[in-house]
Amino acid sequence: MNREEWDINVAKELWGLNHSIRGSIIAVDEEGYLVISLGEQKIRVKNLLEKHGFDVAYIRVLPLIERTMRTVYETFTELAKVHDFKGGLQPVFPMKVNPIEVVIDAIWRYGEKYRWGFNTGSLGELELLSKYLEKGGRILIYDGVVSDSVMKILVRFKGNGWRVIIDVESEHDLDILSKYPEFEIGLRIKPLFRPGGKWAHSAGLEGKFGLTVNTLVKLREEYKWIEERSRLLHIHPGSQIYKWSDIEAFINEAYNIFTQLQSHGFTSIEIVDLGGGLAYPYLDTRNGTIESPDYGLIEYFNHILKVFSRLEKHPTLVYEGGRYIVSAHRILVAKVVDIRPYSTEQAQSLRSVRVEDFLSNVRSIDDLKKLVNEYKKYIHKSKQVHQYTLEERELAEDVISKVRDELLAKIYELVRNKPSQIESVINDPLLYKLVTSPSKRYILNFSIFADIPDSVLVNQYFQVVPAQRLNEKPDVLAVLGDLTCDSMGEINEYISHVKTPLEASDWFTKMDLRLMLIPGRRLKLGGVPLHLPIKGENYYIAILDTGAYQDPLAMKHNLIYGAPEIILDEKNGEVEVKIIEKNGKYL
Template sequence: MLNTITLVWVYDREMSSSEWSLDVARELWGLNHSIRGDTITVDDEGYLAISIGGSSVRIKDVMEKYGFDVAYIRVLPLIGKAMRLVYETFTELARIHGFKGGLQPVFPMKVNPIDIVIDAIWRYGEKYGWGFNTGSIGELELLSKYAGKGPRILVYDGVLSDNVARILEGFREKGWRVVVDVESEHDLDILSKHPELEVGLRIKPLFKPGGKWAHSAGLEGKFGLTVNTLVKLREEYKWIEERARLLHVHAGSQIYKWSDVEAFINEVYNIYVQLTANGFSRLELVDPGGGLAYPYLDTRSGSIESPDYTVVDYFNHMLRVFSRLDKHPVLVYEGGRYIVAAHRIVVAKVVDVRPYSAEQLSSTGTSVVEDVLRGVRTIRDLKAVLKEYRRLIHRGSQGQQYTLEERELAEDLVSKIREEVVLKLSELLRAEPSSVDEVINDPFLYKLATSPSKRYILNLSIFADIPDSVLVNQYFQVAPVQRLNEKPDVVAVLGDLTCDSMGEIGEYVSHVRMHVKADDWFTRMDLRLVMAPYKRLKLGGVPLHLPVKGENYYVAILDTGAYQDPLTMKHNLIYGAPEIIMDEVDGEPKIEVVERNGKYL
């Protein structure tokens, strides 16, 4: 039997004529996307490019032009595109449903309060009257430079103080509409001294949606009043009925199941109906919070990274429900993640490629494994062989003694399983593609087939540049910036420059929604399974190419524009990547470079 290296080379030659296409590449690397899909594109030569104002700029060219090994690329028109998508979707559905209440969008500044983002929200949101939602004095101070530029709406959440109330009154005096959410008796005490400020009622829902932030909703959640508490406070603060204009109910962030969103909207509607019928008749604004999920992977699979609904579903149900009323309220849109996530890309150069495992290949006993695998004809045969091998290893780990032959088999399994068994697995699946479900449904085979073979070291810091990857295991889509017209060579874990073991990206979701021949399901060099048509696969690493000698090979981490900027850390004192800011001025792309003082490599 040919050795592993020769087999891989033969396979590569045989598959060189397979029908790999850019359409397959876009699916594999998650580039078919409802928000960024026609802005972050793949050109005809397989380069990841950014299209602005009718022009296309290759990310690789920009990185090499400025000599950057790491950079944040900000595509500001993507913020405007997301805002337009939200507003136009609402407007069209409101027309269909005969809804007369209107839309009041606000941007929650906690999502990304840096100057350039707030300025983009202000500029792109001018035509829609896009307001702001704040919750700290620092956010108010940042926003104050816009106070005299024209009136917007400002919704303030959080614990109020006399100092904050005075700042809010300053906005009101300049023509802004200011609404302060009430969450406690403390807030009412402060507001009683500032009668010009309008009041929002932040109410806790009974329903608790799923997701990473589910703990922030429900009766035990951090935000809001229970209805029971509100009824009691109304007895002491009788003016609250007169001044209450807004109902705000918090659902949590990134609600990815449509059934949860639907149930939550229904509860918000019920709360509004009950409050307006019981003394709070002047409520005119309804804010269902920021639960609309951003599609980090836009395949509608109903998973944590890919919601099973769209902004169309979101507004369609909300408008259907609230249009039942005789008097329609104004609906507040507060989904900040949806607006800014796509605009920021982290791009980093691969500075080193290492084996993922420390295992050393040995020829000792190799023929034993090869002889056994030669007789394997089906996935079932392979599972039976692996079961026996695992039994031998398990027996040894329990302190039992191996015979010399058994030890030879066990050692051979450890050193060769990822080469010979994965090779056999790819041969079987290419011969009988319909057996892929047997692999997917077998945890051991599935792990082998999708495991990484390489570790790529990137010139970045996960903690500094995409901290949510560590903090909440947030999924971010990753794609190479070049050679997308080629099949990936390997599955690789991405490691950063830090000395922390958590500084890695080792999870990748492949969900290819098109027919692809079985020959193209596998990487070229390590023969990992990276796709199966219409199947959602969770890989142990990212499908990438092996850099050739002298090549600057870059990787892009997409959709990092929400929360990552304000959460960036100084872990290992690696922070402050340079920024490449892309905008559109008079229909033409404009590129500005902002150097930072961060030290990477």
């Protein structure tokens, strides 16, 4: 590939646009613009923000919610035929995932044909859902702490034709429910199994949710009605289980708990809720990492159906994967408002100074390693023993910068001439850090705390992609900084996974010669591959898959809170666009 050319197919791999859920809806057009494809229309993200004068906005692509709901239902239906499973599917949306009005409205509308229900866990969620109280009964699974205030609202839902099932997690819940004999209950049981991942602590015997079996046995003696009223078994494995072996183990344990409860008198249980363990692929490369699960929806349903179809009487299975349903629908887009050097840059006066002799005897990466280690020791010692004047400090910074750039140029030259030497680079921590370090800091008009708080709270990975020039090779690796005063308001990690074979010269960015990819290898970079904006260009960056949890978790750090919204929907084959100002008013 010529260095001035850039294959859009390679761009899709580098920026994570080959995705099983976003599919062809979030795509790239022939001129390199990030587009949203709905029906026959391709809407350029950059144009959408410029048209409305926004430096930052949330774009909500509601048809992505509908598409994912349909995929879940159809995948289950097809696999149920394969396994001759007769129990059926009962999908529910956990409102904690995203309880804002536009999302709940979409779940209600799109879910009508599937009788998509809701899972709630608080009084506030019930009050919000009351908007739909008289619009036709769905299933409502309540798994929060039960109180008389909660029960008053649940009585209204039941009276309007909703099927209400209340999870039991403690003796407190049973005391309250003793006064409401008309309600069906669910048994939320703690599994022994504890999977890996960021939310592993929420499962297992020490987890926050559910009853242990020995507690259930004791409560059964006091509350004789438990057996008769139990309709549902609920087992929570933790969120975002990314390893298939953990999913298999959890499903097998859930099956065992169900069959054991049935054999010990709980024969009225007819529904099994396996919680929200299905992982959303924030990076869809099947690596078996926290960002990229090594399985998908087909494998998930296939194993569940294979296991539960062994039973003589098949239960109804609850699908509760809310993150999987709504993550893709929201795109955060922000304009670059400033570009700064990540560390020191060469002064113009130093560019005539030659440091080539420093590298004159380097013939291989091994030679370079020895030289870099010696140089590092020298710099460290110099910093400790020398008190610099301002002039000396300026010169020292310039020399360090020039030597660093020469080192990067030398690595590029050596790898280009002998690609196999890249192994020596990536296996040496110092060289790898050098060659994958950012050279720029892009300041964007957004707030990580307000717009993608999970980036700070749990180090959640979100896919970053430029909204334009995807048909051009990236110039630099850059850290993304927000407008807050907090040092945590940055995105400084990027995962690259490109499979297409490329010449070694194309593994590096164009301007700062940073390593951005190795065909067939997963790389963790210290910055995002981006272009240097042309003078006068509005350069926008999109952050994908921000539709789950980010809205309800948003903070008011620096009093920066939220962004205007662009709502895209399809009505009667036409694309409908609504704009919501930051204060919540429709334009």
